[in-house]
Amino acid sequence: MITDLQIDSTLPLQQQLYRQLSQRILQRRYPAGSRLPSSRQLAQDLGVSRNTVNAVYDQLKSEGFLQTQAGRGIFVHEDIDSRHCPPTKGASPQPERVAIPPLPALPEGAIRRSDQDSNLPFTPGLPDLAAFPIRAWNRILHHHESRPSLMGYNSLQGYRPLRRAVAEYVGSARGVRCHEDQVIITQGAQQALALIADIFLKPGDRVLCEDPGYRGARYALGRHGNPLIPVPLRHQVLDIDVLADAGPARLLYCTPTHQYPMGGILDASQRMALVEWAQRNQTWIIEDDYDSDFHFYTKPFAAIQGMFDQAPVLYMGSFSKTLMPALRVGYLIVPDTLVEHVLRAKRVMGGETALLTQAVIAEFIDSGQFTRHLRRMRQNYREKWEQFQGLVIDQLSGLAAPIAESAGMHLVLTGDWPDRDCNHWLWQQGYGSTPLSAHYLGPAQQQGLVMGFASASDQQLRDCVAALAIGLARAGKR
Ligand SMILES: Cc1ncc(COP(=O)(O)O)c(C=O)c1O
16 A cells, blocks of 8 residues: 555646656655556545546556556556666655766856846946836737737748838938848847857957957857957047057957947047958958937937948847837848848847837837937936936045946946945945946956946935945045
């Protein structure tokens, strides 16, 4: 008689019985060849129906746990071998640590496993989500959510009406020269970067990166172990003069219209020099146009992609800042001849964006609401930028200097204090900045905090600067 099974009312009886019997066999509590009670007997002992026991026995037989021997009864299968039943010590084994094969060392820059802190005020790149026109968005969402044509498989390149809307938008707002067949919808800028790495990089190919620069680009472009070569900034923009001695490179990553994180803007002659250098060197420029919609007083510089004929430029943008990061939608715009290469890489990588989301964004743009939203956000961020900068100048004088271009969603505060410690301290106060030193590929030339003011309320702007006045003064004395 089996006495150790316990049936309760938490799960369906059949499921409980199956689980308990199979576990006991795997743990060798019922060894190979041992006899089990008849279904009538077990049903009686457990107070369940005989049909339930028969169904479980049948399943265990079909899975090779049990076997019947004609005229003798039902037994644990003789061939339950050690592959299926790893030896265990005692009756209730502890889960064992799985032995993992040797893996390549993790690159520097720990991954935050918890997402609970990704949306603190002052998190760089986080928009003002409270100001998002959620009602208008939901109306469009509701309009599309029952359309069967949005429930099937997705085109690898992306939903055509969205590609068309993106092509028109970047054409008129950013001077990008493209048609919809050159647009590839991606899961954010990050997927665009990973695709570029897959297509362009052979082992040993060098990649030039702004230093300090965007970490997401480094993670993606370094993913196959290619050497990442830091290119320093001058006056907060990529130092074009250094490129002549930088040696050959397959790719150059840059943020010419608002250097991330330092905020400088490449002027026309620097843009021209960059493209000429790239053409001479057969280097492709990755133009990350991540926040050009938020230039406060003047129209932003047109994108390099559209300024010059035959410029070797891979242009990328994202809806993470203009709409919201949770959508995970961005776009990559490449010359016609590269589209198939990108699509092939994307088929392997997977990660299409939900059709419904794409349809909603397309209508949001086509209906004019996107442009209205951007206009409102530009005003919103401009006011916050002015307020934040004013508070910093008034209250943090001598402690922190704002590096400010009148654009974007973040401000860099530099100073004479250990920025990782200050960043950690700020996080403990409930604010989510990043340390400037973490944006350097090589040794950090400056200490500072990258502070995303867009997500902070007026009160939080005031409170955070008041907290910084105390925290930075203390950190500077150490
Ligand atoms: C420089 C830069 N590029 C691109 C992005 C957007 O990335 P994603 O579209 O993957 O959210 C960000 C977001 O913070 C950024 O700072």
